[in-house]
Amino acid sequence: MPASRFLYRTAGVTSDTRAGDCPSFAARGGSLLWHGLIQMTGPHGFVKVFVAMIFIAAPLFAGEWHYGASMVCSDCHTQHNSSGGVPMRTDSVAAPAAMLLRRGTAQELCLSCHAGANASAPDVIAPVTYVSESAAGAFPASHEPSSMAHDLLSATPVIPPGGTVAMVLQCTTCHDPHGNQNYRNLRPDPTRSGLPGVTVVSHQGVTANGSNPAQVYVRDNVIYKSGVSAWCATCHGAPVPGSDHPDDTAIWGATLADYTLWSSSTLPHVPVHSPSDNVVPSVDDRVICISCHKAHGSDHPAAMIYADGETMESTCQECHGL
Amino acid sequence: MKKFLVVLGLLALAAMPALAATDNYHYNTTMKCSDCHSMHASAHENLPVVVGMGAEITDPNGGTDKSPMYFPSGLAPQHYLLKGTDVCASCHKNQTFAPDVVGDNLNGYVRSAGGVKEAGDTTGGGHVIGTTTRPPGYDATAAINGYFAAGSVLECYSCHSPHGGTAFRNLGPYQMRSALGSANVGKVQPTVSKAAAFNTATDVTILGGDTYNFGTPANFVNYYGRDNIVYANNQAVTFNGTTSTNRMDQFCGVCHGAFHGGSETDNTTVADGTAFVRHPTSTKVVGALPTTYAAAATQAFANLKVYQATGTATSTTDSPGCLTCHKAHGNNNPFALIYPGTLAKDTTEEGAGVYKNLCKTCHSMGGTM
Numbered sequence: 001m002p003a004s005r006f007l008y009r010t011a012g013v014t015s016d017t018r019a020g021d022c023p024s025f026a027a028r029g030g031s032l033l034w035h036g037l038i039q040m041t042g043p044h045g046f047v048k049v050f051v052a053m054i055f056i057a058a059p060l061f062a063g064e065w066h067y068g069a070s071m072v073c074s075d076c077h078t079q080h081n082s083s084g085g086v087p088m089r090t091d092s093v094a095a096p097a098a099m100l101l102r103r104g105t106a107q108e109l110c111l112s113c114h115a116g117a118n119a120s121a122p123d124v125i126a127p128v129t130y131v132s133e134s135a136a137g138a139f140p141a142s143h144e145p146s147s148m149a150h151d152l153l154s155a156t157p158v159i160p161p162g163g164t165v166a167m168v169l170q171c172t173t174c175h176d177p178h179g180n181q182n183y184r185n186l187r188p189d190p191t192r193s194g195l196p197g198v199t200v201v202s203h204q205g206v207t208a209n210g211s212n213p214a215q216v217y218v219r220d221n222v223i224y225k226s227g228v229s230a231w232c233a234t235c236h237g238a239p240v241p242g243s244d245h246p247d248d249t250a251i252w253g254a255t256l257a258d259y260t261l262w263s264s265s266t267l268p269h270v271p272v273h274s275p276s277d278n279v280v281p282s283v284d285d286r287v288i289c290i291s292c293h294k295a296h297g298s299d300h301p302a303a304m305i306y307a308d309g310e311t312m313e314s315t316c317q318e319c320h321g322l
Numbered sequence: 323m324k325k326f327l328v329v330l331g332l333l334a335l336a337a338m339p340a341l342a343a344t345d346n347y348h349y350n351t352t353m354k355c356s357d358c359h360s361m362h363a364s365a366h367e368n369l370p371v372v373v374g375m376g377a378e379i380t381d382p383n384g385g386t387d388k389s390p391m392y393f394p395s396g397l398a399p400q401h402y403l404l405k406g407t408d409v410c411a412s413c414h415k416n417q418t419f420a421p422d423v424v425g426d427n428l429n430g431y432v433r434s435a436g437g438v439k440e441a442g443d444t445t446g447g448g449h450v451i452g453t454t455t456r457p458p459g460y461d462a463t464a465a466i467n468g469y470f471a472a473g474s475v476l477e478c479y480s481c482h483s484p485h486g487g488t489a490f491r492n493l494g495p496y497q498m499r500s501a502l503g504s505a506n507v508g509k510v511q512p513t514v515s516k517a518a519a520f521n522t523a524t525d526v527t528i529l530g531g532d533t534y535n536f537g538t539p540a541n542f543v544n545y546y547g548r549d550n551i552v553y554a555n556n557q558a559v560t561f562n563g564t565t566s567t568n569r570m571d572q573f574c575g576v577c578h579g580a581f582h583g584g585s586e587t588d589n590t591t592v593a594d595g596t597a598f599v600r601h602p603t604s605t606k607v608v609g610a611l612p613t614t615y616a617a618a619a620t621q622a623f624a625n626l627k628v629y630q631a632t633g634t635a636t637s638t639t640d641s642p643g644c645l646t647c648h649k650a651h652g653n654n655n656p657f658a659l660i661y662p663g664t665l666a667k668d669t670t671e672e673g674a675g676v677y678k679n680l681c682k683t684c685h686s687m688g689g690t691m
Contacts, residue, residue, distance in 0.1 A: 066688070067688055067689050068688070068689035068690065069689075071678070071687075071688035071689060072678075073677075073678060073681045073682075073685075073688075079581075079600075079601045079647075080458065080459055080580070080581040080600060080601070081599070081600070082458055082459055082580065082581070083458070084458070085456070085458070096599035096600065097599065098599060100599065100600070100601060176687075178687030178688045179687075179688050179689060
């Protein structure tokens with residue numbers, strides 16, 4: 001097993017606690033990481049372990065915006081809702097909000113920055129303006145139920161396709177507002193029903209600095225390493241062999257997929273897991289949920305990705321020469 | 323007879339600390355009218371102004387005294403026969419014989435309250451002497467309103483009774499001493515004990531006892547130093563619709579009423595009462611939060627003043643209050659906030675950390691401190 005995979009999986013055993021709320025997340029991950037490395041290298045491999053940790057720790061402990069150094073309490077909360085006699089809410093409403101938020105609800109607060117008003121923050125509401133195509137796509141501006149995107153703030157709880165737990169989705173269902181060590185601050189268990197937490201790991205060429213969304217939240221910047229499909233499955237259930245398209249499965253050597261076709265495609269390659277290297281296409285590529293679907297939503301049914309921008313078939317045909 | 327006199331003398335000596343222990347400065351035995359007032363705006367043929375320690379003088383009531391003799395010199399008589407335009411500052415600003423409470427501390431210790439600000443001092447935050455701006459969180463709809471009516475000026479005596487009292491630091495909303503009414507006075511004036519050990523029966527304990535010696539700067543820390551002041555959290559008092567477990571918060575709430583929230587049901591607009599709209603003060607136990615730091619925040623926690631259940635600050639029993647986050651007078655951080663360090667005891671009134679340390683001492687989300 002490659003060292004990197006071992007480490008990511010080790011970190012992935014971090015219970016079902018909300019990672020952002022649990023300071024022991026890093027400590028436990030680090031502890032297990034250490035024991036794992038000792039087991040792998042033996043008692044005399046300290047130097048190798050040390051060097052390995054330097055290189056491997058980066059994706060594990062990187063964190064995202066709203067976490068660690070970039071977690072600014074006052075971005076979202078006020079203590080007294082007044083400064084100089086002026087309300088602290090960003091919508092200038094005088095009444096204080098629950099949880100000392102600076103907007104009426106968490107959803108309003110998230111969208112106050114992430115709906116296009118703040119050019120430094122990634123826009124998640126269509127039409128996205130900071131880039132032609134964001135990695136996760138966008139939610140419809142109408143906020144109406146749509147088959148093309150995750151349905152935010154549905155009137156009643158909805159059971160996700162393939163899932164069992166009825167939910168009313170909002171930004172903080174999937175993303176920990178206080179950040180964590182998961183990719184995009186994803187909650188290890190978005191259902192918060194006690195499922196084993198899932199760690200999603202990626203490699204990003206450029207990380208967020210508070211003003212560079214067009215460089216960070218785009219497909220070409222992200223190499224997914226592990227955990228994406230398992231994370232989706234916490235709500236949507238695991239794919240059923242024979243009934244669902246194979247998931248987290250290698251393209252190379254697959255009976256019904258054509259690696260030569262995948263590796264030679266001239267269209268932008270859809271996202272895949274690339275656990276062993278940071279190169280796509282390459283032989284370690286594995287098809288995952290977001291190979292076909294945008295995480296937030298798209299302009300197409302079922303939030304599909306159209307590899308050529310126009311047809312669903314173009315996505316299928318990146319792997320299948322039919 | 324000789325033995326009797328010796329015994330009498332010993333008794334008198336023994337009684338002195340006991341008497342002193344019950345009194346604040348500027349109260350009872352240490353309340354010197356002539357410290358602040360002049361009967362005729364003239365003395366000693368208008369000798370030059372002398373601010374500071376005078377020589378020992380004979381107290382007309384007996385004994386000797388060291389007093390900052392502040393003689394008027396050609397100044398127009400002041401209201402209330404005061405000896406100057408700012409008698410508080412004459413002793414408490416940049417002096418070594420009395421606690422320095424304006425700006426940075428000349429006497430070199432970490433004050434529990436920090437220093438007030440003067441007009442034009444834009445460094446940091448805190449109470450600004452002379453300001454006519456209404457207090458942040460001023461609640462004109464509160465039961466006790468009109469305390470800081472339009473045109474009011476914040477002065478030292480807005481908070482401290484110049485004639486002293488039994489409350490901690492002579493605290494009392496002096497300007498409304500009559501309007502407040504006897505039923506309420508006791509709810510907003512922190513009780514104090516000056517004992518060697520933490521006294522759970524009073525709002526504040528001065529651990530250093532009553533070892534304050536007037537005119538001895540090295541001794542101030544015993545009485546005014548941060549580490550010798552301990553707040554209790556078992557003095558539940560309801561006032562202005564808010565329950566707190568320490569009268570310090572109720573005292574702050576007289577002016578800052580809308581900032582004041584003892585529990586989630588106080589000053590809330592959330593219909594079900596489950597979510598705070600103000601940061602709670604004094605009634606919520608830090609350790610009751612779903613997740614709190616343990617090792618990482620231990621030092622930061624120790625650098626903050628929480629309202630304690632026992633003599634040792636413990637997150638499982640103690641509560642945050644106004645003075646956990648803010649210096650009562652001010653410091654060089656915005657809003658007089660304290661940014662606790664995480665590695666060692668803070669040696670400044672601002673703290674050695676960054677602002678997030680303050681929040682994250684109790685709220686662990688968002689990564690390490």
